[in-house]
Amino acid sequence: MGRRWSSASMTSPRKRRRCWIGSRKRSNQRCIPFDGSPKIRAVVNGRGGAMRRAGALLLAGIMVGGLMAAASAQGKGGTLRAGLDADPPNMDPHRSTAAVDRQVYQNLFDKLMDTDENLQIIPMLAVSWTTSPDGRTVTLKLRQGVKFHDGTPFNAEAVKYNVERMKDPNFPSARRSEVLPVQKVTVVDPYTVALSLERPYSPLLYVLTDRAGMIVAPAEAKKAGTDFALHPVGSGPFRFVEKIPQDHITLERNPDYWIKGQPILERIVYRPFPDDNARVANLKSGDVDIINRTPLPQIRQLAQEASQPGARFKLLEHGAFSWQGIWLNVTKPPFDNKLLRQAFNATIDRNVIANVVLQGAAYPSYAFFPNGTPAYDPTWKIPPRNIPLAKEKLQAAGSPSGFSCTLLIVPGQVNQAIGQAVQAMAADAGIQVKLQIVEFGTMLHETDTLQHQAAFLGWSGRPDPDFDIYPFVTQSGIGSFNDAGYTNPQVQTLLDAARLLNDMDQRRRAYRQVTQILADDLPYLWLYFEKEYKLV
Structure with missing residues (x-):
């Protein structure tokens, strides 16, 4: 889901935590058209490729045609109706860990920076930036003339407030680990802000292209506190109107948006359809214009239907950065025992899951980084299913006859x-694995508070590999992304060192060492990387 997702329709992002190529987890709830990617959002905003969400960047070129068709079908000033695979649980970008949230609020908030289709950082609310020679000060020049939806101005004080809000230990921030290296925020002048770092932090600029770079209206956030998510206020192309839980979310055009003449739509209405068949049926009937998380078991049938003359919809396929797996709670039985985690892992046939259960709509995985991402390592091998090894591990753990556990999944x-x-x-x-079906919001609460034993969740991926791994296996991620409750001093040291490096080859070596440790410790059982499909 931005963060994660849970495989709800199987397209988790991320918990995921955190959706689509972002976001945090996902519960296999995949990101819908408005997940923040520049071009996807561009469809709604009527602009070319300036704003796309980090992580979905590589996919936008394939998707934009279908999304444009969906938008233009409504005409300028019309309403676009989007079907989601879950009811977004949190609309505060500084607290949210689900990709399905991001699909909505990325239209409410602008970011300091964005990325283009080549994953290069481009201006948004920050028009330029410089980094000091020692790498410890990043100075941002800010866009003038931008107003929040409440009429207050965007300026350097607003940026200072937002960074300090995310770092505040008394605020339930999901972004803390992303901005942790920022020691001090200095307002240089009304439209210049300096971020002083404890040490060089190579991922920072990419961090500011995603949720940590989304700027909330300070006056409204101060007034609402932790209830800000109930009526989020930003500076984005759309304003929040209402959310009726489990029914719909309505956004309306921001008439004062800083890109004149944008957005082209008057309104967006999001409706949750956790049931895969219901989501597809509503698209086919014309009740919604686009849906996210197309159910993979139906892909072949839907492809055939979409290819017929006069078909009411199109099926779009594209790659993804997202992975799906089983998140094990290593702080409580049975998975506080590494031998039992290793036994469970040895029973899984990832090729069967990817190629039989999912009919080839996924790739087997065994690490955080998929092929095509900067930290991918071609030497990683998918471990084969090995029942004798599983029984050997059970014997060594003192549980020769096995054990039982509960695996949370969303509908x-x-x-x-x-x-x-x-x-x-x-x-x-x-x-013995007991399956327990829970609503996505319940899933996130259970996992964030480490009440679960195991959960089927995913992550949507980011352009910079740091946030594909750091928050999931370090202390700072516990309570937001690290739903395994896992820590390891050696892993922490390696990842902290990688944050100091600008050379990706050097960083990749650190990630390789961490991956080798995780392959033995197994706080997560990676199952597959997803292909992405959208129906429009």
Whole structure:
């Protein structure tokens, strides 16, 4: 979901935590058309390629045609109706960890910077930036003439407030680990702000192209406190109107948006359809114009239908940075025992999941970084299923007859299919997996507070690899992204060192070492990287 997602329709992002190529987790809830990617958002805003969401960048070129068609079908001033695979649980970008949230609020908030289709950083609210020779001061020149939806001005004081809000230990921030290296924020003049760093922090500029760079209206955030998510106020192309839980979210055009003449639409209405079949049916009937998280088991049938003359919809396929897996709570039984984690892992056949259960709509995975991303390592191998090894680990753990555990999944055809496959595979070694279906918001609460034993979740990916790994395996991510509750001093040291490096080859070596440690510790059981499909 931006952060994660849970495989609700199987397209998690990220928890995921955190959706689509971002966001945090996802519960296989995948990002819908307005997930923040520049071009995707550009469809709504009527602009070319300036604003796309970090992480979805590489996909925008394929998607933009279909999204444009959906938008233009409504005409300028019309309403675009979008079907989501879950009801977004948190509309505060500094607290949200679900990708499905981001699909909505990325239209409410502007970011300090954005990325283009080549993953190069481009201006947004910050028009230029410089980094000091020692790498410890980043100075931002800010756009003038921008107003928040409440009429207050965007300026350097607003940026200072936002960074300090995310760092505040008394605020339940999901962005803390992203801005932690920022020691001090100095207002140089009304439209210049300096970020003083404790040490060089190579991912910072990319961090500011995503949720940590989204600027909330200070006056409204101060007044609302932790209730800000109930009526979010930003400076984006759309303003929040209302949210009726489990029914709809309505956004309306911001008439004072700083890009004159934009956005082209008058309104966007998001409706949640956790049931995969209902989501597809509403698109086919014309009740919504576009849906996210197309159910993978239906891909072949939908492709055939979409290819027929006069078809009411198009099926778009594109790559993704997202992964899906089982997040194990290593702070409580049974998975506080590494041998039991290793036994569970050895029962899983990732090729069967990707190629049989998901009908080839995914790639087997065994690490955080998919092929095509900067930190990908081609030497990583998918471990084969090995029941004798699983039984050997059970014996060593003192549980020769196996053990039982509960795996949380969110509603959805794909989630249940994956859960049942894992359940059957584990049973061959005597591991009894109970599947418990919970609503996505409940899933995030259970995992963030480490009440779960195991959860089927995913992550949507980011352009810079730091945030694809750092918050999931370090202390600062516990309570937001690190739903394993996992810490390891060696991992922490390696990842902290990688943040100091600008050379990706050097960073990749650190990530390789961390991946080798995680392959043994197994706080997460990576299952697959997803291909992405959208129906429009």
